[in-house]
Amino acid sequence: MNKDNLFKDGISLTPPDLIRYEHTLKDLIQEFLPFESYSLYFPKPAKGQFRAELSFSYNEEEGELLLPLRLRGRGLCYFIARGVKLSSPDTTPPYLEALATCSLEKILLYKTSITDKLTGMATREYFMTKLVKELDLIQNCMMPAPGGCKDPGIPTFSGSVGVVVLDLDNFQRINDRYGYSIGDDIISNVASYISDAVFESVICARIFDDKYAFLIPDGRPKVCARLAEELRALVESRPVEDPVTGDILKITASAGFANYPQSLSGPHFKRSAEEQSRILMRKAAKAVATAKDSGRNCVFAYSDILKRGGKVLEILPLQRLALSIGHSVDAREGGRFLVWSPDYQSGTQVNLTEDERISGSYPTMYKAEIVVIEVQDEIAFAEILHLSDPAWPVTEGDRLTMLDEKDSFFDTQAGPESSTAPQRDIVTGLYNYKEFIGRYSRKRQNMDKFSVAVLRLAANPAEQGGNFQKLTDAQVQKVASRAESFFDESCMGGRYSLNSLIYFFPHEESDSVMEKILRLVRECLADFDIDLAAGVASFPFLNYRRSEILDNCRKGLDHSLMMERPMVAQFDSVSLNISADRLYVDGDIYGAIEEFRLALLADSDNILARNSLGICYAQVGKPEKARKQFEHVLEITPKNIMALYNLGWACQMLGNRDRAREAYEKCLELEPENVFSLVRLGVLAEQDLGLDEAEKYYLKAAELKGGDSLTMRHLARLAYARKDVNKAREYLHLALNANHNDAHAMNLLAQLYLESGEDPQIAEVLARQSAALKPSRNEFWETLADTLDVQGKKDEAKKVRSRI
Structure with a gap:
């Protein structure tokens, strides 16, 4: 739930909501009040007041109107409209204020429609809509590079998103024993404190009864794993007391997560964003189901299901087994697994004396090694290759751990051929x-x-x-x-x-x-x-x-x-390319580098591998090695736009701006509407040629498809440098409307709110979001600390600065 809600007993609008829906608000107000430009202003409350007192004001000479935005009698902020001409300034204000309130009511109605009444979280429908939009934006804003690699210096979308699903354990038992009323209270309370625990940029939703979902922008696997574990531990740490019986109810939750694009495979990428969003949610749900099957109150990644989440479903004749893994978790024929019993994972204790006790836990003991021989959608069939002890058979419910073939027990036992008759396949007559x-x-x-x-x-x-x-x-x-x-x-x-x-x-x-x-x-x-x-x-x-x-x-x-x-x-070299691209998508950049290097050993003229290797080098902070790879590609194919652009990027990282500019200009000669090169030239012009020259590049890029989301933040920076604060603010809102995860735009907007003397809580919200999205940017943490200082939160500001 939002801590800033104006009303405890219902859904209302908060200042961050007004920023989020600013463009909708602007369009609604423009229907009854024509103006040339506008901005929102959140006045700082007077000392001892919760909200600032708002009053209508109109400067006829300058054409500036301060329109109070009030909802249910409470003032939220001013809508400052410029270039306004009122024919009846004495009688118009009450009508304008009433119409502005109607605009807020429309926005409130929309917010109500996407908000779960019990928890204050988003609804499942809204969550799926946002997930589809996120995937669509990622697909449309990928850089032209293998593996979906993109230029991190351009404000496109992150190219990654994570979905965490949290499901309360055995919750139906609580409903059955203590009643649905206390069950609803628990669902609501859990929603409240887990919502408070996540960053502002995370979308929280209740997707079904006692099941919650979290959409994490830039949600790479490590980020999702950390958040899922923090939420699981938070739920476990908050027991609930039944007011009637006095019973203490220990609440636990199982969590699972999936990532885009890591959790999807080749054929999935051919589908629409709507289809992909449902596939991603199904994979996250599969991870939750595996967590519950593995004992509950734990976290599973979708990528871990195949590695350690499978189990034996049934014992079949001829030393064959049915397994709980299938195509849905990327199981493949020929995959090998070790089988172990969960019954032997408990600990043991021994009393040496009355006062001395020692304890320990059994090491994992493997029963067998198996190989997958057939894979279907949800299950697979395997054959036992090796039993550790013939007297200790594999049984239903035994767990699986994936095994690399080089570590196989079976292979290491290869010795002389057996004198017994060879085992052959009945159908083909070939060996089994x-x-x-x-x-x-x-x-x-x-x-x-x-x-x-x-x-x-x-x-x-x-x-x-x-x-x-x-x-x-x-x-x-x-x-x-x-x-x-x-x-x-x-x-x-x-x-x-x-x-x-x-x-x-x-x-x-x-x-x-x-x-x-x-x-x-x-x-x-x-x-x-x-x-x-x-x-x-x-x-x-x-x-x-x-x-x-x-x-x-x-x-x-x-x-x-x-x-x-x-x-x-x-x-061959192409096969290695495909394998390296998969490693890159999985986030294993160093593994991808090794595979790309092997691809080049196999074929030194493999342009795709060389270009991809250069991209990997640049992303691990080795721009000089990257530059050499791109130059090698251009020696073979001088008109390779991908290599030209990447060469410009590498040279820019090395500080050679003239060489970078030359590369980007060649890109434009070959492709005049290359938006990314125009933006990059704008950045270089901003550094060397001046603001006017940079603005030409940015405006030209903004006119092209996809250019608006790339250029608004840059145009805002130019306006800010020219002291045109209102124009800068307008551009920043456009930037966030195009890309709601643009951390740089959020940070600059937080600075503008702070410098204008407005309510610093608004600046704090924006600064927290920007720091959460880009924790490696020290200047974002500094902005957050500044917003805390202004509010007198010195200790908290000190803690924030300690991270810098």
């Missing part, structure tokens, strides 16, 4: 997965060169109707039969999963294997109408170990699924 991996691990150990290929049915047979497994088996059998007709006898094949096959080619290089796989894919399409995708990887390749080739093959398969027919990809 476990048998294939065991033989492959042994045979590759001392081999100088070899290749591996994985083939997958590109179309889902289930879409054709009928029995899914029967159709899949029939198609896989045809593929295996055709492969056997022209693959060498030395080639070893296996059933990799329900819809895929794997082949090992000893002593063969990738080019000859690629020819065979391409022939197989084409023949299966022509003769059987079976569409296949295939990935091929070989050893030796760069500095990869033999044990890493199968993973490279899977990356090649991912690459192939993004291609046109024939969908066959050899693991």
Whole structure:
């Protein structure tokens, strides 16, 4: 709930609301009062007063009118209109004030419609609307760079957003035992103190009964994890006493979060912002469900579900298991997991003497290693590769921990071939997965060169109707039969999963294997109408170990699924590009750098990889290395706009403004409507050529599509430098209307409110938001400290300055 509400028993407008809805208010007032320019003024209350006394004022000579904005008898602020001509200044004021109040009532009505009455939070509908808008803005304001990279020096949207969902645990039991009235009180109270705990920029909503959601601008995974844990701990720390029975009710909550774009995968990005918002919410809800399934009162990230949130659902014949992970959490065939029992996670205590006691907890003991052989939407099926102890079987409810193949227990036990009969797949006659991996691990150990290929049915047979497994088996059998007709006898094949096959080619290089796989894919399409995708990887390749080739093959398969027919990809520089882009989107910039460097080792002319590597270098504070990469790209493709712009950015970071200006001007020669280059030239002109020259660039950029959101803050800065405070304020409000997360605009607006002697609480709200959005900017914290000083909050201001 808002602490500044004017009325405790209902929804009302606050000063921050007036700033938020300022443009709506301006349009409503302009319907009955023509004016040339305007501003809001929040007078500082007199000493001992809660609100300043407001009175109508009109200066006919200067055409300036101070219109009090009152709601239900309480003064909020002045609407200052300039360029006003009143024909009847003596009789008009009461009517203007009444019409202004009607405008406020309209805004209040809208606020009421988007506010949950019980909690004072936003409604689910409003939350989803804001989430859709956030995703839409991010999509429209991405810089032209791989992985969605953008120029952090330009006030576009952050390119990231987080959604945290908090769900009270076992809350229905409280309703059933103590009544819905106390349940509502708890929901309301929890909403109140968790809303107070988050930053102003976070949108808080009640999305269902006892479930809350939080939309976090620039919400990267670490930020969301920290907020989710703080809210969970806050709920746990506030027990509730039942006034009737005196019972103390301990309230706990489970939290989950998902991030955009990190939690979405390739096909999701082709959908609309509306679809993506629902996918993101579903993923956050999946994380909450996993938290509850893992014992409640904990936090789960969507990205952690696959790593440590799965469990065994059912024990099947032939050492197979049904698992709680599927395509919905990005599970893949071939993924390996360790199985452990949650029953052995408790502690133990031993009394040495009457006064001395020692305690400890059992280390995690793994029962088995398993491999995923089939993945469906919500579940997967796996095969047991290795049991730690045959007397300790896997049971329903056992938990899963994801395992890197290089750490596999199964692989390290590869020894001489067993004398027992090999285990074969009934449908294809090829080795089953476990048998294939065991033989492959042994045979590759001392081999100088070899290749591996994985083939997958590109179309889902289930879409054709009928029995899914029967159709899949029939198609896989045809593929295996055709492969056997022209693959060498030395080639070893296996059933990799329900819809895929794997082949090992000893002593063969990738080019000859690629020819065979391409022939197989084409023949299966022509003769059987079976569409296949295939990935091929070989050893030796760069500095990869033999044990890493199968993973490279899977990356090649991912690459192939993004291609046109024939969908066959050899693991190469492009595959590494795709893998690096995924690391970049996940926030692992250093991991992306390593993959991009490997891509360039494989192909030094890979322009996309080199440009992306330069972007990564710039983002980790190595502009000189970035500059060299962009210059290398331009040696190969002199008209590469992306590289030209990024070169200008790197030179600007290095302080070489002349070289930066030259790069941006070349961008404009190739693309005259390149908004970002115009803004950058405006910034350089502001530093070297003067305000008038900078204004030309900004105004030109503002006329182009998407330019208004990029230029308003810069134009406000120019107006501020020219001492035109009213124009600066107007531009800043336009900037925030275009991008409500523009921290720089918020900070400058807070300074304007502070310098004008208005209510410093308004400046404080804006300063807090800007500092929350950009905590690394020391000047934002200084502005916040100044607003606290003015209000006499010296101790709090001192704490804020200690962060600088």
